[in-house]
Amino acid sequence: xxxxxxxxxxxxSAFVSGFVLMVLEMLGGRILAPWFGADVYVWGSIIxxxxxxxxxxxxxxxxxxxxxxxxLRFGLIFLAAGALMLPVxxxxxxxxxxIFDLTDDxxxxxxMAALALFLAPSVxxxxxxxxxxxxxxxxxxxxxxxxxxxxxxxxxxSALGTLATSFYFVALAEVNQILGVAIAVxxxxxxxxxxxxxRMPTG
Amino acid sequence: MNTVRALWAxxxxxxxxxxxxxxxxxxxxxxxxxxxxxxxxxxxxxGMRCMRFVVHDKPAHDQSCFAVADPRRLVFDYxxxxxxxxxxxxxxxxxxxxxxxxxxxPMAMHELLPKARITSAEIDPAVVKAAKRFFNYRENDRVLTxxxxxxxxxxxxxxxxxxxxxxxxxxxxxDYIPEHLMTREFLEEVKxxxxxxxxxxxxxxxxxxxxHHESVTYEAAFPHVRMLLGQRGNRVLLAAxxxxxxxxxxxxxxxxQARLAPYGVNVRALLAMQSPPNWDRKARVLTDQFSPxxxxxx
Numbered sequence: 001x002x003x004x005x006x007x008x009x010x011x012x013s014a015f016v017s018g019f020v021l022m023v024l025e026m027l028g029g030r031i032l033a034p035w036f037g038a039d040v041y042v043w044g045s046i047i048x049x050x051x052x053x054x055x056x057x058x059x060x061x062x063x064x065x066x067x068x069x070x071x072l073r074f075g076l077i078f079l080a081a082g083a084l085m086l087p088v089x090x091x092x093x094x095x096x097x098x099i100f101d102l103t104d105d106x107x108x109x110x111x112m113a114a115l116a117l118f119l120a121p122s123v124x125x126x127x128x129x130x131x132x133x134x135x136x137x138x139x140x141x142x143x144x145x146x147x148x149x150x151x152x153x154x155x156x157x158s159a160l161g162t163l164a165t166s167f168y169f170v171a172l173a174e175v176n177q178i179l180g181v182a183i184a185v186x187x188x189x190x191x192x193x194x195x196x197x198x199r200m201p202t203g
Numbered sequence: 204m205n206t207v208r209a210l211w212a213x214x215x216x217x218x219x220x221x222x223x224x225x226x227x228x229x230x231x232x233x234x235x236x237x238x239x240x241x242x243x244x245x246x247x248x249x250g251m252r253c254m255r256f257v258v259h260d261k262p263a264h265d266q267s268c269f270a271v272a273d274p275r276r277l278v279f280d281y282x283x284x285x286x287x288x289x290x291x292x293x294x295x296x297x298x299x300x301x302x303x304x305x306x307x308x309p310m311a312m313h314e315l316l317p318k319a320r321i322t323s324a325e326i327d328p329a330v331v332k333a334a335k336r337f338f339n340y341r342e343n344d345r346v347l348t349x350x351x352x353x354x355x356x357x358x359x360x361x362x363x364x365x366x367x368x369x370x371x372x373x374x375x376x377x378d379y380i381p382e383h384l385m386t387r388e389f390l391e392e393v394k395x396x397x398x399x400x401x402x403x404x405x406x407x408x409x410x411x412x413x414x415h416h417e418s419v420t421y422e423a424a425f426p427h428v429r430m431l432l433g434q435r436g437n438r439v440l441l442a443a444x445x446x447x448x449x450x451x452x453x454x455x456x457x458x459x460q461a462r463l464a465p466y467g468v469n470v471r472a473l474l475a476m477q478s479p480p481n482w483d484r485k486a487r488v489l490t491d492q493f494s495p496x497x498x499x500x501x
Contacts, residue, residue, distance in 0.1 A: 034389070035358070037352030038352070100359075170494075171495040171498045175493070
């Protein structure tokens with residue numbers, strides 16, 4: 001594979017990760033509502049947890065890029081993000097039930113539930129950005145431009161993921177079906193990156 | 204110089220027309236409050252005091268109204284239709300009302316059944332405040348208000364062993380539906396909150412394809428569902444875990460007409476509203492996993 005194909009591949013992956021992040025966040029409101037309501041503090045909990053996760057993910061992703069950079073490692077981030085979304089599908093109800101019994105304050109209940117369910121997968125998705133940047137940067141002169149395009153595609157992915165979920169996905173399918181597709185997409189993206197690892201120089 | 208004068212004139216004109224626009228949109232305004240959830244307007248005109256929830260530039264539907272000269276009369280069809288629950292369940296000791304509005308329903312029930320304990324769950328403290336200040340809603344040891352999301356309250360209350368004889372669901376307005384209060388799982392929780400022989404009555408949507416989805420969702424949660432269909436398109440569903448019957452018109456009129464007359468309720472007309480199911484039974488049931496109720500009204 002031609003080395004110039006690396007850039008579009010990284011941008012496309014960052015787009016996918018940004019998109020899936022917001023699919024998960026928008027569905028988060030649906031998932032918590034039966035236990036903690038649909039109040040403004042439930043959305044406050046969800047948004048705060050995703051922001052916290054992204055900030056931790058940026059830190060971790062940056063660290064991880066110091067220990068060698070490859071499409072294999074990049075792909076593993078996607079596989080991890082997909083795998084960490086599985087408990088949301090499988091265990092959301094028992095987790096929320098346990099938290100509901102633990103506290104009768106729906107503010108802290110929703111915060112604990114959002115932490116338990118959404119923190120880990122969104123930390124992984126936060127790692128994608130700095131790691132992408134490490135894959136993209138060839139020189140000091142072009143680093144700003146690369147970062148600009150990267151933030152553009154990943155944030156555009158988030159905007160479209162938000163709209164697609166709230167306008168269309170929830171009217172078409174069940175929450176867990178949408179999550180299942182999102183997990184499959186992250187997994188497929190991860191496997192593609194790993195498959196291309198040997199064929200694409202990243203040094 | 205001319206430009207400055209023209210600008211002044213324009214500014215004055217703009218301010219004046221803006222002020223006028225504000226006045227024109229809300230004649231008879233008594234109270235206006237922007238709560239966390241909605242804009243609440245209380246108006247009084249032509250002897251009718253109303254609470255409405257406003258979405259900007261959209262014609263607002265009245266949530267709750269009463270005639271100042273005849274405050275006990277239940278102005279809306281559906282509020283009268285909800286009183287039909289008493290014909291089925293004449294002596295409920297514990298009543299839960301989800302969605303307070305102006306509080307006319309809990310007040311009427313309290314007058315009719317002074318011994319019953321009536322708990323209203325209303326998410327918006329500003330609505331509770333307006334109901335007390337402008338709609339004669341009064342709390343006492345038999346009339347209680349819980350300011351909380353109804354689903355969270357009900358789930359907790361059931362775990363603490365509370366049960367009700369009568370649960371009235373009236374939490375929706377035409378502008379926005381709390382979607383987690385219109386799913387099979389929620390209705391199953393409501394069913395679980397009923398005492399043996401308990402009854403649920405719900406003011407539901409009669410227009411849009413949501414009609415079919417909401418109807419089959421009630422059927423999915425409750426083995427026994429009956430419908431009252433008002434002439435003006437309002438609809439009330441009665442639902443229960445145990446079989447129930449509506450009394451005959453003669454029987455109900457003899458027992459209830461005199462007591463319900465001050466509220467404007469015609470018992471025979473109410474019972475004549477019974478209608479067989481007319482919804483599409485193949486419509487998809489709404490669940491916690493699939494609940495696009497607001498999108499279904501497009």
